[in-house]
Amino acid sequence: MVFVDSYPKTSKLVRSEFLVAFVALGIGALFGVVQALHRTGVFRGFVSSADYYTILTGHGVLLALVFTTFFIAGLFTWAVANSLERELPQRIAWSAFWIMLTGTVLAAVSIIGGLVGAPSILGHDLKADVLFTFYAPMKAHPAFYIGAALIIVGSWVAGLAYFKSLWEWRSENPDERIPLQTFMVLTTMLMWYVSTIGVAVEVVAFLIPWSLGLIQNVDPLLTRTLFWYFGHPVVYFWLMPAYLVWYTILPKLAGGRLFSDPLARVVFVAFLLLSTPVGFHHQYTDPGIPSGYKFIAMTNTMFLLLPSLLTAFTVVASVEHGARQRGAKGYLSWLRNLPWGKPAFAGCMLAGLMFAAGGFSGMINAGMNINYLIHNTIWVPGHFHLTVGTAFALTAMAISYWLVPQITGKKLRQRSIATLQPYVWFVGMAVMSNAMHRAGLAGIPRRTAEPTYDEFAFEGVAGTVGEMRIQIAIGGFLLFVGAAMFLIVMADTLLARRGGTLSVNSNIPEPLSGADHSPRILDNYKLWTAIALLLIVIAYGPPLASMVADGLFAPGSPPIPV
Amino acid sequence: MALSRRQFVGAAAGTAALAATGTATAQEEPDYGGWFDDVSNYDGTVDKRGQDTVTITVGAQGNNGAFAFDPAAVMVSPGTEVVWEWTGEGGGHNVVSDGDGPLDSGSAVSEAGTTYSHTFESEGMFKYVCIPHKALGMKGAVVVRPGSGSSGDGGSGGQQQQGPPENPDYGGWFDNVSNYDGTTVDRTDADSVEISVGAQGNNGAFAFDPPAVRVTPGTEVTWTWTGEGGGHNVVSDGDGPLDSGGAVSESGTTYSHTFEEMGVYKYACVPHESLGMKGAVVVGGPLGGSGGGSGGGSEQEGSGIELSGPQWLLSGSVLLAFFSPLLFAVAMRRRQNGRPPQMGEGGELQRATGPEPVEEAKETEPAVELGHDEYDPKGTAALVAFYFVLIGLLWVFMYFVEFLGRVSIIG
Numbered sequence: 008m009v010f011v012d013s014y015p016k017t018s019k020l021v022r023s024e025f026l027v028a029f030v031a032l033g034i035g036a037l038f039g040v041v042q043a044l045h046r047t048g049v050f051r052g053f054v055s056s057a058d059y060y061t062i063l064t065g066h067g068v069l070l071a072l073v074f075t076t077f078f079i080a081g082l083f084t085w086a087v088a089n090s091l092e093r094e095l096p097q098r099i100a101w102s103a104f105w106i107m108l109t110g111t112v113l114a115a116v117s118i119i120g121g122l123v124g125a126p127s128i129l130g131h132d133l134k135a136d137v138l139f140t141f142y143a144p145m146k147a148h149p150a151f152y153i154g155a156a157l158i159i160v161g162s163w164v165a166g167l168a169y170f171k172s173l174w175e176w177r178s179e180n181p182d183e184r185i186p187l188q189t190f191m192v193l194t195t196m197l198m199w200y201v202s203t204i205g206v207a208v209e210v211v212a213f214l215i216p217w218s219l220g221l222i223q224n225v226d227p228l229l230t231r232t233l234f235w236y237f238g239h240p241v242v243y244f245w246l247m248p249a250y251l252v253w254y255t256i257l258p259k260l261a262g263g264r265l266f267s268d269p270l271a272r273v274v275f276v277a278f279l280l281l282s283t284p285v286g287f288h289h290q291y292t293d294p295g296i297p298s299g300y301k302f303i304a305m306t307n308t309m310f311l312l313l314p315s316l317l318t319a320f321t322v323v324a325s326v327e328h329g330a331r332q333r334g335a336k337g338y339l340s341w342l343r344n345l346p347w348g349k350p351a352f353a354g355c356m357l358a359g360l361m362f363a364a365g366g367f368s369g370m371i372n373a374g375m376n377i378n379y380l381i382h383n384t385i386w387v388p389g390h391f392h393l394t395v396g397t398a399f400a401l402t403a404m405a406i407s408y409w410l411v412p413q414i415t416g417k418k419l420r421q422r423s424i425a426t427l428q429p430y431v432w433f434v435g436m437a438v439m440s441n442a443m444h445r446a447g448l449a450g451i452p453r454r455t456a457e458p459t460y461d462e463f464a465f466e467g468v469a470g471t472v473g474e475m476r477i478q479i480a481i482g483g484f485l486l487f488v489g490a491a492m493f494l495i496v497m498a499d500t501l502l503a504r505r506g507g508t509l510s511v512n513s514n515i516p517e518p519l520s521g522a523d524h525s526p527r528i529l530d531n532y533k534l535w536t537a538i539a540l541l542l543i544v545i546a547y548g549p550p551l552a553s554m555v556a557d558g559l560f561a562p563g564s565p566p567i568p569v
Numbered sequence: 570m571a572l573s574r575r576q577f578v579g580a581a582a583g584t585a586a587l588a589a590t591g592t593a594t595a596q597e598e599p600d601y602g603g604w605f606d607d608v609s610n611y612d613g614t615v616d617k618r619g620q621d622t623v624t625i626t627v628g629a630q631g632n633n634g635a636f637a638f639d640p641a642a643v644m645v646s647p648g649t650e651v652v653w654e655w656t657g658e659g660g661g662h663n664v665v666s667d668g669d670g671p672l673d674s675g676s677a678v679s680e681a682g683t684t685y686s687h688t689f690e691s692e693g694m695f696k697y698v699c700i701p702h703k704a705l706g707m708k709g710a711v712v713v714r715p716g717s718g719s720s721g722d723g724g725s726g727g728q729q730q731q732g733p734p735e736n737p738d739y740g741g742w743f744d745n746v747s748n749y750d751g752t753t754v755d756r757t758d759a760d761s762v763e764i765s766v767g768a769q770g771n772n773g774a775f776a777f778d779p780p781a782v783r784v785t786p787g788t789e790v791t792w793t794w795t796g797e798g799g800g801h802n803v804v805s806d807g808d809g810p811l812d813s814g815g816a817v818s819e820s821g822t823t824y825s826h827t828f829e830e831m832g833v834y835k836y837a838c839v840p841h842e843s844l845g846m847k848g849a850v851v852v853g854g855p856l857g858g859s860g861g862g863s864g865g866g867s868e869q870e871g872s873g874i875e876l877s878g879p880q881w882l883l884s885g886s887v888l889l890a891f892f893s894p895l896l897f898a899v900a901m902r903r904r905q906n907g908r909p910p911q912m913g914e915g916g917e918l919q920r921a922t923g924p925e926p927v928e929e930a931k932e933t934e935p936a937v938e939l940g941h942d943e944y945d946p947k948g949t950a951a952l953v954a955f956y957f958v959l960i961g962l963l964w965v966f967m968y969f970v971e972f973l974g975r976v977s978i979i980g
């Protein structure tokens with residue numbers, strides 16, 4: 008039976024969550040191409056340079072926070088219902104959706120306010136040109152911070168619905184192992200609970216009172232530290248859903264079976280343990296943090312490479328298994344025996360390939376010394392467009408081609424556009440990201456409307472600056488086309504009539520080595536959460552204590568309006 | 570959008586200074602005798618003295634619609650030509666003196682781009698109205714009074730609210746300055762600005778660099794001596810705030826001054842003034858739009874939104890995307906309603922509202938079934954090994970990339 012008929016209520020929830028995600032993707036991609044054309048000087052007619060930050064904030068928030076969170080909520084909702092074989096608790100799950108949606112609208116409206124002259128609403132200028140990292144002392148309208156807080160609270164409530172499903176399932180199946188997909192969802196959510204504490208404290212205790220005028224000063228270092236306490240784990244919150252897809256669905260799309268279920272569990276537990284005590288690697292250049300703690304963060308970060316390398320091995324091995332089951336022989340020629348014409352498969356594979364490239368620039372970012380070479384240059388956006396911008400985003404789009412028919416009961420439409428779409432995105436991103444990396448090495452800054460300076464000329468190590476600009480513009484444009492193609496396919500599919508025989512099949516075969524071979528301790532959430540918290544206390548306790556010791560709001564800084 | 574944001578940041582950073590200068594014209598605010606009591610967009614008199622032509626918008630936002638003159642009250646020098654320009658909004662407007670005065674644009678017109686002008690030769694106060702909308706508060710006044718405008722030395726006089734214009738009129742000050750190329754360097758983004766004294770120029774080390782610089786109120790400007798070209802000093806032209814004392818030649822000497830008030834500040838090095846060693850600091854401006862120089866000027870700002878073609882396109886697409894879920898819902902509804910009854914497989918008529926049957930594609934059976942023990946991922950091992958080698962090489966390369974094709978840090 009098709010998912011939509013087995014779980015009609017949960018299907019409706021997943022559809023709603025995806026719809027919000029897709030709208031955010033559309034607006035975000037539009038802002039993305041505006042930026043790419045603006046900062047390269049190709050076309051500056053859409054916005055004035057003074058409004059560049061408004062667009063950049065919209066892009067970062069809508070894509071990195073809204074698109075991701077809503078898509079993940081939809082994917083997790085599907086994964087839990089699918090693997091536990093039950094409808095999700097509707098009341099909790101729907102309140103989560105509405106809380107997140109309210110937050111999104113508040114945040115989006117305050118950002119857009121900056122484009123229409125920042126009208127005064129409730130005594131504060133309606134604008135939020137503070138970028139998706141919302142660092143103090145840049146200040147936004149209170150509605151922006153309240154919206155951000157609601158998005159996070161909503162995601163917590165959504166997590167509750169997944170846990171409640173598990174408890175119900177457990178009471179009926181006391182002795183079984185937690186199904187892999189649910190295990191992955193819950194491990195991710197535990198990491199999310201632990202790590203969002205930082206940003207929740209930042210927003211609720213400091214930024215909201217500050218933007219309302221209840222407190223005059225905030226300590227920028229303390230709030231930045233709280234942000235990055237959350238800011239690194241959030242990248243795993245984006246990535247782990249992609250891993251869920253790569254581990255549990257991609258092998259099937261390749262025609263094979265997952266190589267090892269226990270290995271997958273180990274990887275997710277490693278993320279739960281290590282994702283958070285690494286945030287200082289985003290603050291290598293911040294004064295006021297002892298370099299010893301930066302060093303601990305660097306070491307942890309290098310350990311964190313391990314689960315991703317294990318993932319690379321397991322996922323590729325599972326895909327190879329698929330090719331062999333299709334009859335492939337030879338050392339590497341099996342790569343040709345894969346369904347490259349199926350958009351779901353091709354998209355996931357290309358996303359994984361880009362992620363491997365992102366792994367390289369990530370290693371550079373993580374090195375305490377070499378980081379100085381590229382810090383705050385456009386290298387950094389070059390890096391994370393490979394990770395969240397492709398490894399996550401392209402996987403999300405690709406798996407939609409497989410999932411949306413199941414949650415709607417409608418055949419995928421516009422098959423030829425869909426087939427081409429992952430390749431367009433891949434080429435666009437290869438062009439844009441490569442040029443961004445090289446431009447960053449030449450010292451060109453990120454977050455800049457017109458990166459040109461009097462009496463100073465950037466010099467590329469490989470290629471000329473003019474050529475890099477053109478590539479960023481062309482790549483950005485191709486990406487926009489790629490996003491538009493995806494949205495056309497989705498719109499046409501969602502509007503189509505249900506019925507008939509779908510092109511997808513939902514059966515997920517058993518892993519080659521199943522969960523029975525793995526130690527039961529892997530499923531012991533209490534233990535892992537306790538260890539995760541302990542590691543965080545070691546990494547963050549002393550530096551946070553010293554920041555608070557000189558006064559909660561000191562050294563304070565008054566707001567900078569932007 | 571009317572207000573450059575960088576400018577705005579700078580302006581707000583010097584809020585205290587602005588609060589003081591924003592009302593600096595208060596001591597000379599003319600008495601209009603209640604004329605502006607019911608005019609919503611009246612916000613003090615805008616001093617535009619020193620300009621040859623001054624433009625007033627007809628049909629600007631205000632008085633609950635497009636029923637305002639902008640600026641409502643303006644002060645100009647004798648001999649100034651004042652041009653009224655129609656926005657095309659708010660219906661037909663005209664410009665007619667209150668009582669018997671010189672102004673009369675004729676009957677009301679609504680066409681955008683219409684202009685009417687009058688040159689004011691004699692001093693005095695000239696009140697005028699738009700006859701059709703007088704009752705709504707569409708009233709204005711031109712005050713003609715001598716005095717200096719934007720070119721006023723040392724920040725005295727006019728342009729207090731807006732600061733000097735984009736291309737300040739230096740009145741020939743830079744005519745013999747060789748290193749002045751006609752541009753005023755914009756440093757309104759900086760809290761402190763440095764000017765070097767004894768830079769190359771004027772046939773020797775007799776220049777200030779940059780010679781002309783624009784800063785926001787509250788900015789500290791520091792002059793730093795290069796030690797070249799003999800003894801220099803920094804002294805205001807006429808009576809101004811700058812005076813570094815006698816000429817010194819020591820390299821590294823500094824002199825600084827924080828500029829609080831808007832205006833154009835000219836200065837020179839007294840010993841080398843005749844060689845062309847002259848400079849100017851422009852404080853404040855150019856603030857485009859409706860004179861929103863006050864600290865929280867966003868309300869006024871809102872009225873000045875003008876979008877170009879591409880900007881319309883952008884805002885339109887964003888709005889459309891924002892409401893697309895609604896459009897979507899409507900489209901879905903319509904499709905549902907328009908659905909015809911269908912024949913089921915067995916030939917019986919299904920209820921039009923019942924869900925149509927769907928089924929999944931058949932599971933594709935593997936050509937060869939490979940179990941756990943028969944499978945050896947040797948291709949994967951090769952790929953992963955290749956990746957390790959590649960990433961290692963790139964990493965080594967990165968460490969040396971700094972040294973390729975450029976001067977090394979240690980050399």
Ligand code: HEM
Pocket residue numbers: 035036037039040042043046063064066067070071074075138139140385388392395396397400452453454455456482483484486487490
């Ligand atoms: C249509 C495709 C896209 C294009 C053309 C695009 C383009 C850009 C460009 C040029 C920048 C750099 C701006 C600057 O630093 O001055 C940027 C920043 C950014 N992009 Fe994208 N991007 C796209 C898709 C995405 C996606 C899918 C994501 C995440 C899911 C994403 C997340 C971000 C983030 C978080 C930033 C940083 C914002 C900041 O610095 O505050 N982008 N994008």
Ligand SMILES: [Cu+2]
Pocket residue numbers: 238239242288289
């Ligand atoms: Cu990180």
